[in-house]
Amino acid sequence: MFTYCIRKRLCRVNSNVSPLPELLQLCKHYGKSSDGGSDPTSGIMQLFQRRFFIPLEDHHAVSLLKGKTCAYGPLGMNLKRNMLEQWWSSMVRSRPQVFGISTLHGVGDKGAGEVGDLFKQTDLTKEQLGERVLELLRRRQPFRTSLLQGALAQYIPSLELMSRKLPFGLAETGLCYRPEDDDSDAISCSAEVTEASLVWFCSPRTSLQWLDYWTRQRLQWWRKFALGPSDFSVCDVQDDELINSASRGAKVLYKFPWGTETLETLWILGDTELLKSHPGNRAELQCRDGKKVVVPHVLSLGANMDRGVLAVLLNSLQDIQKVDNKQRLHQRTVLKLHPTLAPVKVALDMGRGSTSELRQVCEGLLHQLLEVGISVWPGYMDTTQSSMDKLHTKYDEMGVLFTVMVGENTLENGLLLVRNRDTTVRETMHISGIREFILKYISKAENI
Structure with a gap:
């Protein structure tokens, strides 16, 4: 108090x-x-x-x-x-x-009581009250x-x-x-x-x-x-x-x-x-x-x-430059936080397809990941249209380990598109294996 x-x-x-x-x-x-x-x-x-x-x-x-x-x-x-x-x-x-x-x-109740008594003195101006509190702080070192x-x-x-x-x-x-x-x-x-x-x-x-x-x-x-x-x-x-x-x-x-x-x-x-x-x-x-x-x-x-x-x-922040096939220079800012420290492990977004059905899949997967302690950024809830490049830029700067994209293939055969933050490699994975994959990835990094 x-x-x-x-x-x-x-x-x-x-x-x-x-x-x-x-x-x-x-x-x-x-x-x-x-x-x-x-x-x-x-x-x-x-x-x-x-x-x-x-x-x-x-x-x-x-x-x-x-x-x-x-x-x-x-x-x-x-x-x-x-x-x-x-x-x-x-x-x-x-x-x-x-x-x-x-x-x-x-310092406990006595210090709180002294402050309480000060605030009961209605005749003090704001400046006087501030000075009294500062004096009490200096005197008691609470x-x-x-x-x-x-x-x-x-x-x-x-x-x-x-x-x-x-x-x-x-x-x-x-x-x-x-x-x-x-x-x-x-x-x-x-x-x-x-x-x-x-x-x-x-x-x-x-x-x-x-x-x-x-x-x-x-x-x-x-x-x-x-x-x-x-x-x-x-x-x-x-x-x-x-x-x-x-x-x-x-x-x-x-x-x-x-x-x-x-x-x-x-x-x-x-x-x-x-x-x-x-x-x-x-x-x-x-x-x-x-x-x-x-x-x-x-x-x-x-x-x-x-x-x-x-x-x-600061130690995790990198500016990575890459030249594409047309000799154009691209720069990527990425926060390569250690997997155990990364505040968000998975960003969950959805691509083309039935919006309502994809949202249901995302919500189900979200709860499955949260149940085992995997932190998730619910990107699918953002209704603004963003290109994949902009999404990746955002998540790289946030230090997100994996971007998981739910799309039409997920509705048809359960396949997801998973992007790795550090390698930028995108791979197809079945929805039933994503949870174990991420847990194993983090556990392996923790034991290094």
């Missing part, structure tokens, strides 16, 4: 300010040509807006460019959800020593800035799951509050980040080995979904960049068109933060490391999944 009230209040106070100049400046800084020139990233944010990844309002593009949480459109939300699910699967579902947790985002403290708080209860044996980890995903100290007046930009966090508890003698292990694992995870794996890299954190209580650190980096930025940071925090979270409970913190009893060291892994979404989008 506290978070909601402050968001609502700040939106009202700042609603009369346009983010357009900030967006233009950011686009110039981040490699986008504001005059529509030949810059390879020119128009990239408009493409993501046009193809339902983010809303049309400019401040969402500003937030995404800065690696902050923005509002996502249908495709952007599916992409982000798929990334979080893949992260969760790799961390929790496939590892017996990692457990998922959930912690609170705000939002978490990372997921680390929540995991440390749940450390003792989690010990029983491992019979007090090391190592083990606690994983969580959620929003964190990250205001920019040097950009406090930047209104229109979100101050929240979607973080994916693993807090790993291990013996002091193995903490360096675990840092190396998790650094390799995280780099491999990002590269698994990459069209250009070399754009992802790792480096050690320099001594002057170490946060409080950290003895060593590492970063997973992505090479954006405008420069290299951090996607994920890994820290060795020793036992300092754990002891701070449970003062006077040293005996309860101890675990068995072979025959020794020790207070574990903490490794903190935190990934900015919003910046990761942008990295995956």
Whole structure:
């Protein structure tokens, strides 16, 4: 409630300010040509807006460019959800020593009550109310800035799951509050980040080995979904960049068109933060490391999944040129997202034939695909006439894996025309086998 009230209040106070100049400046800084020139990233944010990844309002593009949480459109939300699910699967579902947790985002009822009392003061002007809310925000610091403290708080209860044996980890995903100290007046930009966090508890003698292990694992995870794996890299954190209580650190980096930025940071925090979270409970913190009893060291892994979404989008975007038989040059923009991350697996359209009968076939096939978790774009519901080239252009920019065309042959003998996004090859397939074909295709890509 506290978070909601402050968001609502700040939106009202700042609603009369346009983010357009900030967006233009950011686009110039981040490699986008504001005059529509030949810059390879020119128009990239408009493409993501046009193809339902983010809303049309400019401040969402500003937030995404800065690696902050923005509002996502249908495709952007599916992409982000798929990334979080893949992260969760790799961390929790496939590892017996990692457990998922959930912690609170705000401060609870007391903070909400204080905000409620402010809004009851009818003698305050809008400006005064906004200033009071901002002062309360600065004084109370109600939002978490990372997921680390929540995991440390749940450390003792989690010990029983491992019979007090090391190592083990606690994983969580959620929003964190990250205001920019040097950009406090930047209104229109979100101050929240979607973080994916693993807090790993291990013996002091193995903490360096675990840092190396998790650094390799995280780099491999990002590269698994990459069209250009070399754009992802790792480096050690320099001594002057170490946060409080950290003895060593590492970063997973992505090479954006405008420069290299951090996607994920890994820290060795020793036992300092754990002891701070449970003062006077040293005996309860101890675990068995072979025959020794020790207070574990903490490794903190935190990934900015919003910046990761942008990295995956940019890494997957290709402009493909092809010369036809008449020596004419054709350019195709395609978002070659990894099959497991693609927000839409199948675009379902219909060709010539009885409209009512073809629509019934499409609807039946749509439900069959949805039943097994295959996301479908119902293109057959669009009543505007479009050529096949325009449809393919649209679906390629959306990152759709397969375009399935239902036509007269489907009514006569059950045959569909299936186009592959990556190869552009069109093949005929019976309607009874399309579901298993797509499931097998995605499963094979996931296991590579």
